[in-house]
Amino acid sequence: CEMRSNRAPGPDNIPVEFYQHCWDVVSVDLFSLFEWFYEGKLDVQRLNYGIIMLLPKSTDAKKIQQYRPICLLRCPYKLITKVMDLRAGKFANKMFSIQQNAFIKGRHIVDGILSLHEVLHYTHVKKQARVVLKIDFEKAYDKVNWEFLLDCHVKRGFNSKW
Numbered sequence: 438c439e440m441r442s443n444r445a446p447g448p449d450n451i452p453v454e455f456y457q458h459c460w461d462v463v464s465v466d467l468f469s470l471f472e473w474f475y476e477g478k479l480d481v482q483r484l485n486y487g488i489i490m491l492l493p494k495s496t497d498a499k500k501i502q503q504y505r506p507i508c509l510l511r512c513p514y515k516l517i518t519k520v521m522d523l524r525a526g527k528f529a530n531k532m533f534s535i536q537q538n539a540f541i542k543g544r545h546i547v548d549g550i551l552s553l554h555e556v557l558h559y560t561h562v563k564k565q566a567r568v569v570l571k572i573d574f575e576k577a578y579d580k581v582n583w584e585f586l587l588d589c590h591v592k593r594g595f596n597s598k599w
Contacts, residue, residue: 440515447511448488456512470513471520484514532593 446452456463473479491504498504529541538548553569560567 440512440519445490445507445509447509447514448486449511451512453512453515456516467513467516471517474517484511484517487511528593 440453440456442452442454442457444453456467470479474481487508487510489506489508491501491506494503494505526542530543533541536549538544538546557567557569559565
């Protein structure tokens with residue numbers, strides 16, 4: 438998979454260019470890392486951390502609003518997530534409802550807001566009665582039946598190692 442060059446390195450201070458330039462040397466270790474990840478033997482906690490930095494939006498930044506935060510992640514972690522994204526992306530449009538807007542390539546989180554606005558505008562113009570229900574899904578993942586979710590993955594063609 439492609440990784441963009443000329444980016445800030447992660448906490449280990451090793452940039453993408455190192456992996457690209459030394460591919461013949463590091464590829465064997467990276468493939469081993471992927472195998473360990475695939476087999477569930479990789480301690481992801483060692484890779485899954487970053488350093489949050491504030492970058493100035495202009496040269497004379499003085500207020501916090503004039504900075505933007507970025508998270509510096511290690512290259513192997515970026516590679517694993519990139520490969521997972523590429524693999525899952527092939528199935529995303531078939532697996533998720535068209536109402537799922539966030540985190541799917543070609544869809545945008547604001548699409549849901551725009552759809553709601555259009556429905557409200559339409560019912561207002563047509564003078565139709567309407568009910569709006571807002572549900573807070575914060576931390577919904579804490580309440581997920583993981584066994585059911587894993588069964589759904591298997592039925593969709595993702596084996597248990599996925």
